[in-house]
Amino acid sequence: MTITELPxxxxxxxxxxxxxxxxxxxxxxxxxxxADVYWSEGRPTEGxxxxxxxxxxxxxxxxxxxxxxxxxxxxxxxxxxxxWVADGVVWFTNWDDQRVYRLEPGGVPVAWTPIPAxxxxxxxxxxxxxxxxxxAVRERHPADGRxxxxxxxxxxxxRADPSSEPEVLVSGPDFxxxxxxxxxGASLAFLSWDHPSMPWDDTLLxxxxxxTSTDTVVAGGPGESVLEPRWQSDGSLLFLSDRSGWWNLYRxxxxxxxxxxxxxxxxxxxxxxxxxxxxxxxxxxxxxVFARWRDGYDGLGMRRADGSVIDLDLPxxxxxxxERAGSDSIVVxxxxxxxxxxxxxxxxxxxxPRVETLRxxxxxxxxxxxxxxxxxxxxxxxxxxxxxxxAHALFYPPVRSGxxxxxxxxxxxxxxxxxxxxxxxxxxxxxxxxxWTSRGFAVVDVNYxxxxxxxxxxxxxxxxxxxxxDVADCIAAARWLGEHGRVDPHRLAIRGGSAGxxxxxxxxxxxxxxxxxxxxxxxxxxxxxxxAETHKFESRYLDGLIGEYPAERDVYRDRSxxxxxDRFRSPLIVLQGSEDPVVPPNQSQMIVDALRTxxxxxxxxxxxxxQHGFRRAENIRRxxxxxxxxxxxxxxxxxxxxxxxEPVDVENLTR
Numbered sequence: 001m002t003i004t005e006l007p008x009x010x011x012x013x014x015x016x017x018x019x020x021x022x023x024x025x026x027x028x029x030x031x032x033x034x035a036d037v038y039w040s041e042g043r044p045t046e047g048x049x050x051x052x053x054x055x056x057x058x059x060x061x062x063x064x065x066x067x068x069x070x071x072x073x074x075x076x077x078x079x080x081x082x083x084w085v086a087d088g089v090v091w092f093t094n095w096d097d098q099r100v101y102r103l104e105p106g107g108v109p110v111a112w113t114p115i116p117a118x119x120x121x122x123x124x125x126x127x128x129x130x131x132x133x134x135x136a137v138r139e140r141h142p143a144d145g146r147x148x149x150x151x152x153x154x155x156x157x158x159r160a161d162p163s164s165e166p167e168v169l170v171s172g173p174d175f176x177x178x179x180x181x182x183x184x185g186a187s188l189a190f191l192s193w194d195h196p197s198m199p200w201d202d203t204l205l206x207x208x209x210x211x212t213s214t215d216t217v218v219a220g221g222p223g224e225s226v227l228e229p230r231w232q233s234d235g236s237l238l239f240l241s242d243r244s245g246w247w248n249l250y251r252x253x254x255x256x257x258x259x260x261x262x263x264x265x266x267x268x269x270x271x272x273x274x275x276x277x278x279x280x281x282x283x284x285x286x287x288x289v290f291a292r293w294r295d296g297y298d299g300l301g302m303r304r305a306d307g308s309v310i311d312l313d314l315p316x317x318x319x320x321x322x323e324r325a326g327s328d329s330i331v332v333x334x335x336x337x338x339x340x341x342x343x344x345x346x347x348x349x350x351x352x353p354r355v356e357t358l359r360x361x362x363x364x365x366x367x368x369x370x371x372x373x374x375x376x377x378x379x380x381x382x383x384x385x386x387x388x389x390x391a392h393a394l395f396y397p398p399v400r401s402g403x404x405x406x407x408x409x410x411x412x413x414x415x416x417x418x419x420x421x422x423x424x425x426x427x428x429x430x431x432x433x434x435x436w437t438s439r440g441f442a443v444v445d446v447n448y449x450x451x452x453x454x455x456x457x458x459x460x461x462x463x464x465x466x467x468x469x470d471v472a473d474c475i476a477a478a479r480w481l482g483e484h485g486r487v488d489p490h491r492l493a494i495r496g497g498s499a500g501x502x503x504x505x506x507x508x509x510x511x512x513x514x515x516x517x518x519x520x521x522x523x524x525x526x527x528x529x530x531x532a533e534t535h536k537f538e539s540r541y542l543d544g545l546i547g548e549y550p551a552e553r554d555v556y557r558d559r560s561x562x563x564x565x566d567r568f569r570s571p572l573i574v575l576q577g578s579e580d581p582v583v584p585p586n587q588s589q590m591i592v593d594a595l596r597t598x599x600x601x602x603x604x605x606x607x608x609x610x611q612h613g614f615r616r617a618e619n620i621r622r623x624x625x626x627x628x629x630x631x632x633x634x635x636x637x638x639x640x641x642x643x644x645x646e647p648v649d650v651e652n653l654t655r
Contacts (some may be wrong), residue, residue, distance in 0.1 A: 003404045004404070007406065007409070008410075008412055009635060010637040011398075011400045012403075012640045014365030015439075016435075017435070017645075018621060021045065024043075024044050024617075025044075026042030027040070027042075027342070027343060028042070029081065029276060030331050030343060031084065032323050033087070034088075036056055037055045037331055037343065038053065038055075038090070040052055040083065045617045047615070049070035049072070051065055052065055052083055052090060053359070055358055055359065064090060064103060065109070069109060071092040071094070073093040073124060075275060076139070076175075076275065076537040078537070080125065080275035080277075081125045084127045084128065086129045091134060093124045098121075099116075100124045100134075100136070110162070113162075118143045121141040122140055123139040123140075124158075126276055130181055132157075133159045135158075135169065135188065136158060136179065137156075138156045139151060139536075140154065153173070154170060156168050170192075170208065173204075174194040176190055176191065178190055178276075181231070186209065186210060186211065189207050189218070189231065190206060190229075192206060196540035196541075196544060197544075200452070200459065201225060202220065202223060204217055205218040205219045205237075207237070219250065224241060224243050225247070225269070227241075227269045227272060230282070235254055236251050237252040238288075239252070248264055262309055266292040266293060268291065268292050270293075270452060271422045278323055280322055282324065283328055283348065286304075288302065289301075289302050293424070294453075296393075296424075296447060297317050297376065298316065299319075300316060312353055314353060316332070316335065317335065318334065318427060319332050320333045325345055328349035329345055331344065331345050331346075332346065335361065337429060338368050338429055339429050340364070340430075340431070342358075342359055343358040344356065344357055364434070366434060366438065369401065370399055370438065372397055372433070372434060374394035375395045375397075377392070377394070377395050377444075379393070380480070383461070391449060391473040392451070393425070393445060394445040395444045395486070397411075397442055398439075398440045410488040411441060412442070412492070412493065412631070412635055413478060413491065414436055414493050415444055415492065416446065416496065417494065417496030418446075418451070418499075418500055419496070421451075421470060421503070422451070423451065423499075424452045425446070425447050426445075433445075435628075442481070442487045444477050448469060466502075466542075466546055466559070467527075468559075474507055489514065492515050494519075495520075497613065498523060500523065501520040502525075502527075503523075509567040513569075516570050516571075517570055517571050517634045518572045518573075519572070519575070520572060520574045521576075522575065522577060527546060527556040527560045528556045529590075530587070532549075535582060546559060561591060562591060562594060565591070570600075571600065571634050571653060572601070573602070574603070574605070576589075576604075576605070576606050577607050577611050577612065577614065578606055578608045580611050583612065585606065588604070588606075596651065600652060601651065601652045601653040603630050603648045625643075625645045625646065629648040633647075633648075633650050634650070
């Protein structure tokens with residue numbers, strides 16, 4: 001094959017911003033109701049709304065929500081578990097008003113919860129069916145409330161009669177989640193936690209006797225995170241706990257005994273940023289199929305009824321939902337390194353699992369050989385005190401059939417930082433990553449200390465050390481790749497959104513920063529401001545990541561990039577949604593104003609109507625293309641003229 005040599009970053013590619021969002025959907029939750037399978041699709045081309053899709057037994061797919069309705073909840077601001085279904089009837093929380101609606105087959109949605117005193121003030125999620133209605137989480141924002149202080153999180157019962165007021169079943173804890181009724185309807189299992197803990201820190205699993213309102217604490221407490229309680233037909237309760245250092249399966253019986261079901265050096269659980277996670281399912285013969293993270297990759301395993309545990313030979317590298325579909329089958333939302341997320345049915349009643357595609361991932365304009373596949377890497381780092389340790393990342397080399405860089409030239413590197421910061425990089429085909437690799441960029445997606453998927457000890461490395469450990473690991477990843485001759489050490493860019501935006505800014509203020517450019521997507525510039533102005537779910541999050549405020553005010557100020565703009569030396573592009581409730585727009589404005597004052601090259605785009613993360617197709621496109629235009633100006637390569645990319649204005653840039 002003839003290789004055309006062009007500067008890295010300038011290779012022509014079919015992966016344009018238009019192709020990234022074209023027919024793009026965010027597949028997430030899945031439910032099974034008889035022979036029908038339901039799932040949710042977030043659609044950028046429909047303004048970012050979430051549609052519920054039903055696939056009938058004959059394979060026909062049907063969109064259930066009429067135009068203007070959006071199955072998305074604002075509980076915890078991050079949402080999750082916004083809809084549920086039984087006997088063909090769908091209940092869902094509508095984004096615009098946060099009321100619960102009931103949708104009969106062939107009917108129209110009917111509002112089922114009262115009009116709240118405050119617009120969007122009563123928010124519902126994580127529902128489960130009861131004999132006389134639905135039990136769900138409600139987050140109530142009172143009219144005379146004082147921000148996050150007066151927001152109440154409760155478990156309520158929605159009666160079958162829509163004219164009745166919801167009945168409060170559980171109130172008192174700062175947060176509640178996963179209400180699950182026992183098979184006889186007499187007991188309610190639920191999770192709770194209080195400030196300053198987050199659900200991946202310390203939670204309690206309780207079982208409430210609904211007749212007497214007495215609680216039994218099943219598991220959890222300081223240093224233990226419990227997730228996903230599920231009642232079994234025999235009255236026992238399965239759940240996930242990280243008491244061993246890894247989120248594994250446990251079983252509680254009525255006699256009060258808790259016993260391990262799986263004992264793996266792998267994570268079955270995932271951090272509960274959103275409600276309704278589903279990482280395991282129990283088959284009729286007692287086998288449990290579960291998803292588990294190990295060494296940066298997800299996969300499916302099975303705990304057999306005899307106690308043995310096996311890995312299942314399936315291609316999936318990320319699984320976002322596992323749902324029982326029959327006596328010997330499950331349905332999953334899953335993806336691979338060479339395919340986006342799809343919906344699949346997996347049957348186990350044969351010699352080898354049989355996979356049926358229910359909702360195929362979209363085709364992208366790259367052959368399998370042209371897709372950059374993530375390579376798990378481990379590299380040395382330290383926490384700032386000289387203690388050496390190992391950090392982790394996924395490395396994507398540049399790949400484009402028929403193209404290469406000039407002789408002797410190495411590719412520029414984009415260091416990608418996930419949000420959270422308690423989250424992790426996903427080794428699944430991402431057109432937004434292939435957008436860069438197919439143009440000649442190398443990408444490294446860093447699972448810095450604090451990321452999930454490597455056990456509790458690794459996750460806890462970030463306690464009190466946000467802005468230190470994460471920054472050190474991102475710098476270490478870039479330097480390690482440069483030292484090993486895989487990237488150009490003089491063209492290192494760092495980019496991230498939300499918490500990743502903070503790490504981006506913090507890294508660029510380091511006096512020893514190796515980065516020559518940065519992209520901040522709705523990131524935190526002032527930790528003090530964030531501590532004083534954010535939503536309830538994260539209002540005490542920084543206590544664990546930084547320290548208690550205001551007692552540790554000096555640490556907050558020292559870690560805040562806004563107080564170190566004099567250290568900025570590298571150009572920065574900032575992208576922000578105008579209605580972001582998690583990281584308010586003034587955070588971005590502060591850093592941009594400061595850089596302008598310092599005469600540092602800066603580009604700034606604000607997207608009207610966007611919240612925390614961009615959901616609209618036109619804004620996703622513009623953000624990608626603007627960032628590419630920014631790098632082309634900073635690194636000095638030409639944009640492919642056939643794409644017609646609108647240049648972004650980089651203030652104060654001279655070449």
